[in-house]
Amino acid sequence: MNAYIFPGQGAQFSGMGLDLYEGSTLAQELFEQANDILGFSITDVMFQGSAEDLKETKVTQPAIFLHSVILAKILGNSFKPDMVAGHSLGEFSALVANGTLTFEDGLKLVSQRALAMQKACELQPSTMAAVLGLDDDIVEKICATTDGIVVAANYNCPGQLVISGEVEAINKACESLKEEGARRALVLPVGGAFHSPLMEPAREELASAIENTFFNKPNCPIYQNVTASAVLDAAAIKTNLISQLTAPVRWTQSVQQMITDGATLFTEVGPGNVLQGLVKKINRDAQTASANYTKEA
Template sequence: MKAYIFPGQGAQFSGMGKDLYEAHPNAQEYFESANDILGFSITDIMFEGSAEDLKQTKVTQPAIFLHSVVLSKVLGDSFRPDMVAGHSLGEFSALVAAGALSFEDGLKLVSQRAQAMQKACEAQESTMAAVLGLDDNVVEELCEATPGVVVAANYNCPGQLVISGAVDAIEAACEKMKEAGARRALVLPVGGAFHSPLMEPAREELAGAIAATEFSAPRCPIYQNVTTTAVTDIDAIRQNLIAQLTAPVKWTQSIRQMVADGATEFIEVGPGKVLQGLVRKIDNSVEASSATI
């Protein structure tokens, strides 16, 4: 069975999507539509902007979504997923690719999500840190033992977690992780504590937008970050999307469940190759590659 997976924030690069735009007339239509919906030329920034330009919150998330969704569209009849999943932001790309959301509604939600997250970041100084070389339960226990807001946020693959929270709590937790034998515990250059309780204002703001958006039953199950299991129910999809902002991204658990449910081939749709690398570390018995056109 084929599983298509969609990347999240951090996969952007200067020049992303330009090859799709130049090679496929239908891709051009999606890109130009995105410029109209967003009210600025995101294509100019994607194709010609610097890495710094692409780091702008209002740009990063829509850009990755746009690249991923347009790529899935130009794959045409060869895009026949048995299941889909997306890492954080990538969940929106997966839902559009699977027919649960329209392109226009998906892009609007992603833009609103990015802006809501930015506001939450500005409300309180916060950050994230990568922890390498510790078991999940050890990371969880050390987070709980650290005063302040600090939680496990991304279960990327065995031995690779990201923690999220208030700056002082993250710094204190990193010291505990190193003392416990972590190979690395490194504060990341991000502007906020994504997938932590500090995203509650963004969760509340996005909840209204998601409730007002029309969803359809997806063509195949989506394995959502919050539940890690196959979901097709529209109401459940909505609730999981809302909960995702303050809940951890359970990527390791999702991939393992997809394999248990029959996935034998994982195809990454979008910029970068991060997810296929994680898949190989989670289960090296399955194939993992990039979508090609």
């Protein structure tokens, strides 16, 4: 069975999407449509902007979404997913890919999500840290016993977990994790505590936008970050998507469940190959690939 997976924030790079634009008339139409929907020329930033320009919140999330979704669309008949999943932001790309959301609605929600998260970040100093070389239960225990808000945020693969919370609490937790034997506990250069209770203002803002968006019945299951299980019910998908901002990304568990349910090939659709690396660390026998398209003659 073919599983298609979609990357999240951090996969952006200068010049992203230009090859798609130059190689496909459908891609050109979709990129131009995106410029109209967003009200600014995101293609200028994606194709010619610096790495610093691409870090701007209102750009980063829509840019990765556009690269992933447009690539999926120009694959045409060769794009036949039996199941899909996306890492954090990538879940929105996956929902367009499996027909739950339209291109337009997906892009609008991603843009609103980015701005809502930015506002939440500005309310309170917060950050995230990568923890390497410890079992999940040890990391969870240290988070639970550290003063302040600090939680497990991204279960990326065995031995790699990202924690999220208040700056002081993250720093304290990192010290405790190193004492406990973590190979690394490194504060990340991010603007806020994603997938933690500190994203509650963003969750509330995004909830109304999601509630007011029509979700179709998907044409294949999505393995959502919140549940790490196959979901086909549009109402349940909405509920999980709303919860996603304050809940952890259960990527390890999602990939394991997809393999249990019959996934034999994981194809990453979008910029970079980070997810392929994580899949291999979760199950070394899993087959992985990058989505490739043929340029129009």
